[in-house]
Amino acid sequence: MKHTNFIDREKLYGLLENNTPAESELNDILNKARKLKGLNLDDVAKLLCVEDETSIAKILDTAHYCKEEIYGKRLVLFAPIYTGNACVNNCVYCGFRRDNKALKRKILTLDEIENETLHLLRMGHKRALLICGESPRNDADYMVEAIRRTYAAKDEKGSTIRRINVELAPMSVGDFAKLKAERIGTYVCFQETYDEVEYRKFHPAGTPKGDYLNRLTVMDRAMEGGIDDVGLGVLFGLVDYRFEILAIMEHARHLEEDFGCGPHTVSFPRIEPAEGTPFSLPENIPHPVSDKDFMKIIAIIRIAMPYTGIIISTRERPEMRDQLVKYGVSQISAASETNPGGYEEENTGAQFTLGDHRSLDEVISMMIDGGYIPSFCTGCYRKGRVGADFMDLAKPGLIKEYCKPNAMFTFREYLEDYASPATKEKGLRLLKQLTQTFPKEELKRRVEGNLCRIGDGERDLYF
Numbered sequence: 001m002k003h004t005n006f007i008d009r010e011k012l013y014g015l016l017e018n019n020t021p022a023e024s025e026l027n028d029i030l031n032k033a034r035k036l037k038g039l040n041l042d043d044v045a046k047l048l049c050v051e052d053e054t055s056i057a058k059i060l061d062t063a064h065y066c067k068e069e070i071y072g073k074r075l076v077l078f079a080p081i082y083t084g085n086a087c088v089n090n091c092v093y094c095g096f097r098r099d100n101k102a103l104k105r106k107i108l109t110l111d112e113i114e115n116e117t118l119h120l121l122r123m124g125h126k127r128a129l130l131i132c133g134e135s136p137r138n139d140a141d142y143m144v145e146a147i148r149r150t151y152a153a154k155d156e157k158g159s160t161i162r163r164i165n166v167e168l169a170p171m172s173v174g175d176f177a178k179l180k181a182e183r184i185g186t187y188v189c190f191q192e193t194y195d196e197v198e199y200r201k202f203h204p205a206g207t208p209k210g211d212y213l214n215r216l217t218v219m220d221r222a223m224e225g226g227i228d229d230v231g232l233g234v235l236f237g238l239v240d241y242r243f244e245i246l247a248i249m250e251h252a253r254h255l256e257e258d259f260g261c262g263p264h265t266v267s268f269p270r271i272e273p274a275e276g277t278p279f280s281l282p283e284n285i286p287h288p289v290s291d292k293d294f295m296k297i298i299a300i301i302r303i304a305m306p307y308t309g310i311i312i313s314t315r316e317r318p319e320m321r322d323q324l325v326k327y328g329v330s331q332i333s334a335a336s337e338t339n340p341g342g343y344e345e346e347n348t349g350a351q352f353t354l355g356d357h358r359s360l361d362e363v364i365s366m367m368i369d370g371g372y373i374p375s376f377c378t379g380c381y382r383k384g385r386v387g388a389d390f391m392d393l394a395k396p397g398l399i400k401e402y403c404k405p406n407a408m409f410t411f412r413e414y415l416e417d418y419a420s421p422a423t424k425e426k427g428l429r430l431l432k433q434l435t436q437t438f439p440k441e442e443l444k445r446r447v448e449g450n451l452c453r454i455g456d457g458e459r460d461l462y463f
C-alpha cells in the first residue's frame with residue numbers, strides 16, 4: 001500500500017488562529033461532548049484556543065464527567081522494561097541519542113530480561129511495556145525472543161506477565177507480523193512532533209528517524225502486519241502543543257478511515273531532563289507546556305476521543321498524576337526504571353529522570369485513598385476483544401459489566417499476593433464497598449463469587 005502524508009500542516013496551524021469560541025459555542029461543544037460520541041477537528045481547535053480560567057474549568061468539568069461515565073474509578077497500571085539503551089538515532093532531547101558519550105550502553109541478554117521481569121512480577125505487576133532505542137542489536141528477531149522470555153518468566157507465586165505492549169522503532173510489515181505472532185498487545189510509537197518542518201531540527205538527517213514520512217506512516221504498516229491495537233504519542237515541549245493535539249486527531253481519523261479502527265491509546269510525555277542532554281534542560285525546551293496547559297490538553301483529548309486510553313508515565317510528579325487521573329488519564333506506569341537492568345539496580349544510563357519514585361504499593365495505597373480501583377486487567381485482550389471489537393465494547397454500560405469486575409478481580413489478586421498489610425486491609429474494605437455498587441443482582445453475585453474464589457487461592461479469573 002502506498003503511504004502518504006495525512007497531516008496538512010498549514011491547515012492545522014490555520015485552525016488555531018483567532019478561533020476562540022463564544023460562550024454559547026463553547027457550551028454547545030461541551031454539551032455535545034457529554035453525549036460521549038467524541039468531537040470533530042473544528043470543535044477541538046476551538047477548545048484549544050480557550051485561555052480564560054472559567055472556560056477552562058468548564059472543559060475540565062466535562063472531561064471529569066466523561067472519564068467517570070466511561071472508565072468509572074478504574075486505573076490501569078503497568079511498568080516498562082528497558083531492554084536496551086543503544087541507539088543509532090540522534091534525537092536532540094533524548095538521553096539515549098548516539099552522540100551522548102556520558103551514557104553507559106547496554107543491551108540486555110535474555111537472562112537479564114527474565115530477571116527484570118521477575119522484579120516486576122514480585123512487585124505485583126501483570127502488564128509490561130518492552131522498550132528500547134533503535135539499534136540493529138535489538139531488531140525484530142531479538143524482540144521476538146525478548147517477548148517470549150518475558151511471557152515465560154514466573155515468580156514464586158506462579159504469577160506471569162499477562163500482557164506485553166511494545167514501544168519500538170518503526171519496522172516493516174513483515175516484522176510487525178512476527179511481533180503479532182508473539183501475542184503482543186499494543187504497538188506504541190511516538191511521532192515526537194507532527195510538525196514536519198520542526199521535526200527535521202530535532203531528528204538529524206542521515207539517521208533512520210530523520211525520515212519523517214517513514215515514522216508518520218508506521219501505524220499503517222503495523223496494521224497491514226496484523227496489529228490492530230496501536231498507541232500514538234508526541235513529546236510535548238517541541239512545538240506548540242495545540243498543533244500536536246490537532247495532529248493526533250488527524251492521525252486517529254486517518255486510521256479509522258483507512259483501517260476501520262483508531263488508536264487504542266495516546267501517551268502524554270513531557271520533555272524531562274536527561275543526563276548529558278542539554279536540550280532537555282528546562283531553560284532550553286522550545287515550547288514548554290505548563291501544568292495548567294497539560295491538564296487542559298489531557299481533558300480535551302478525553303472528551304474528543306472518549307474511548308481512547310490516555311497514558312502518563314512516572315515522568316510526572318505524584319501531585320500532577322493524581323490530578324490528571326481525574327480529568328482523563330486511564331493508564332499509568334508505576335515504580336518504573338528507565339534504564340536497562342534498572343530493576344536490578346544496574347548503573348546504566350536512563351532515558352530521562354523520573355518525577356514519581358513511589359513504590360507500587362505506595363501508588364496503590366494512594367489510589368485506594370482516592371477511591372480508585374487499581375487494575376492489572378488483561379481480560380479483553382485475552383478474550384479477543386481488541387481493535388474494532390474493543391471500540392464496539394467500549395460503551396459505558398458494557399465497560400461496567402466487563403472492565404469494572406475484571407479490574408476488581410486483579411486488584412484482589414494483588415491484595416492477596418503482594419500488598420503490604422495496611423494496603424491489604426483498606427483495599428479489601430474498598431472492594432467490599434464496590435461490590436455493593438452493581439445494580440444488577442445477578443452480576444453482583446457473580447462478582448462476589450469470583451472475589452471469594454480469589455480469596456481462596458484461585459487466580460486469573462475474568463469475564
Ligand code: SF4
Nearest residue numbers: 087089091094097133
Ligand atoms: S528518542 Fe528514541 S530514537 Fe531518539 S535517540 Fe532516544 S531512543 Fe533513540
